[in-house]
Amino acid sequence: MLNWIWTWLRPYKLRLVGALIALIFTAGITLALGQGVRLMIDRGFVEGSVEGLQQALFFFLTLVVAMSIGAYCRFYLVSWLGERVVADIRSQLYQHLITLPPSFFEENLSGEIQSRITTDTTLLQSVIGSSVSFALRNVLIFVGGLVLMLVSNLKLSLIVLFTVPVVIFPLLFFGRKVRKLSRDSQDKVADVGAWAGESLLHIRIVQAFNGEPHVTERFNGSVESAFQVALRRIRQRAVLIALVMLLVLGAVGGMLYIGGTDVLAGRLSGGDLAAFLFYAIVVAGSLAAVTEVYGELQRAAGAADRLRELMAVDPEIQSPSQPHSVNEVQGRLSLQNIDFRYPSRPESLALSGLDLDIKAGERIALVGPSGAGKSTLFDLLLRFRDPEQGLITLDGAPLKDLALDELRSQFALVPQQPVLFSASIRENLRYGAPDATDEEIEQAAIAAHADEFIRQMPEGYDSLLGEQGVKISGGQRQRLAIARAILRDPKILLLDEATSALDAESEYKVQQALDQLMEGRTTLVIAHRLATIAHVDRIVVMDQGKVVASGTHDQLLSQSPLYRRLAELQFRAA
Structure with a gap:
């Protein structure tokens, strides 16, 4: 994990060096405080000198001020690095995600992916911004304190050193377990978020079918499962922390007995024992702190694994390394002997040996039963x-x-189900042409017969639509989707039942706008209602992934039994 984090830290080497200098400085000052304690006892209390006590206290306070300044610099620089690195990770991760094809998001829950972008990166920020520097600082204090202990009294130091390997082995053993449990815990939390997001997004369906008890029961089950996994992780960390405290503080107790005996025998001064005790407590505290941070690092390692896993997904669909450029696109399309099957249904072909030639500017209607391959054709x-x-x-x-x-x-x-974002109407329409002027946006809305209802909204074109355009009706959403397509001014139009959600009057008006928009453009229309394709040049009948007939309405009535049956069913219903 640290190697992976280093790739993100590398661009900010100067700030990292500054943070390390501040970290080493504060660790050194912390260790120097022990000498301040020794001077206060030996020159002040033992000698009974007020002047000696004042000098020792002044030295001690100087160290405290210096340590405070160093702590400020360390905290600021390390926190800056944590926030900056996590912002970079989130940005690059999002840029990578939006290059992945829709099939990836069909197989992975969006809520689970969002959890990785937010929760896992927040955990990394905590580690980079505090835990790593905290661990390094305590490692430096541990090593420095150990050296000073050895210099001041070898016999007492050996007692403390005896506990170090005894602590390290449990640390490594329990650390591996904590890492695995941390990964499991984060997966469970992601499942909770995914289910909550999905059920709240479709709250109308949940409430319409009185599904509140069911979704609550399932959510509570997910929460309880996440709690149980977290509990196992907490138990492992608690055992580790308790074991370290027992071993280290037990060693300090043994050291105090032996050192106290030496002071009473005159072999050691009270100040030296106090300084040694200070270093022993600092070393023990730093080791305990490293133990606790090690658990955090294991949690972060689980988060980093999940993020790296997401970043390692290669887009199946990519631009070629040396793309061919088409200067003046006419809009001529050709599909030759196309076979395609969905990975989730490998046993059946969605498209089988499909051949279709579409002239530039030709208007084609695709008709056929559900599952014939019409929408799949658009995806290709x-x-x-x-x-x-x-x-x-x-x-x-x-x-x-x-x-x-x-x-x-x-x-x-x-699309048949228009997609709108939780932004203003103006921003949603600009998806069609990011550089469009306000006047062009309004002209597109007028052409799609959307301008009238837009101006009736509280803030007009700046009105917010809510999540998935929940604040407007289905027909209004459809007209905004059409306006967005009009604004794009494309060479090729793909209309998937573009008027299906409109009432009769709106459908007539929008159909007029679409007829005008289709002039001079290659257009493919997926149509389930045959009455909506009166103005196309050719109707293509699809069934089981193949083109089974092609021609005008009158020709197909006499030549295609499938088309005739579809027409009879609809007209009979009418």
Whole structure:
């Protein structure tokens, strides 16, 4: 873990050196306090000299002031390093996460990932910002105190030294157990956060189905499981701390008896014994502190393992090292013999031998039963996933040869379930074009028939939408998603039932806006309601991952039994 942390500390070497100097300085001053104690006893109390006592006290207070200044510098520099390193880790971790394909987040709970970004990095900040420096300071005090003890009295020092290996072995033995239990504990806490976040996000469904007792029971079970794991970790650390205190303070007691005997026999002065006792207590305290910090370091090691594990995930979908550049995109798409299967369903093909050519500016409707592969086709075009076999090209260039940002900049997606962020309306629309002016944003909203309801909101375009746009209706969310696509002004439009959440009047108005938007652009429309695809150039019928028919509405009624059945079912219902 320390090697890994060093890679983050390396850019801040000067501050690290400053922190180490301050740390060594404060450790040295702490040890020098023992001499102040010796002078006060021998020159003040034993000799009965007020002047000697004053000089010793002045020396002692000077050391205290110097140690306070050093402690300020050490604390500031070390805390700065902890905050800076954790900010860098969070930033890089987030940058890495947003490069991972959607499939990664389908297999891993978002709440668990958020726990790693927040809880685990906070634990690291605590270790870097305090625990590591605290441990180093105590190690220096331990070593320095040990040296001074050996110099002042060898016999008493050997008594204290006898306990060191006896303490070290339990430290290593229990430390390994604490590390494993810390990792388990953090995993359990992450599970608690993930379940809480998911249930609160879908609170309407929970309450609509009277699911409060069920989710509470499951949450309490997760909390109790996390508590039990934490309890085992705490028990191991408690045993370790108690064992260290027993051994070390027992040794100090033995040393006091022998030293006291030497003072009574005149072989040792009271000041020397007091100074030695000071060093012995400092050494014992530093060893106990290192023992306690060692447990914190083991917890941090568990957190670092989880973070490194996340950073080690390689994106399955990446831009090529030398991407091909497409200057003037026309919007011609070609899919040749495409096979694709989802990793979660390896036994069945989602797309099988699919062939489809789309001319630049052509408007295509994709129809077919659920599971036919229509949405999967959109994922492949946006390179959220890559096919197992076959080739997809844009204006003759394979998608794998294009940089991801350049490829995706040619598309605008309007999903069936519109995605909005917990920001203002203006910020949500700017996802379509980050550099768009306020006037362009309003024009896009007018074209999507969203401007009217936006201006009726308390703060207009600066109104906050809440999490996932919870403050507005489904139809309003859909119109904002369409406005975002209009603002993007793409070469290729991907519409996944873009008007499904609208009432009849709004659907008519938005359909007019979409018809205008589709002019001169390649457009693919996933449609379940055949009445919404009257103005497309061609209808492609899909079933079981294949194109089974293609043509106009009238042609397909006579040529495709599947299309005819879908049409009859819908028109009969109407």
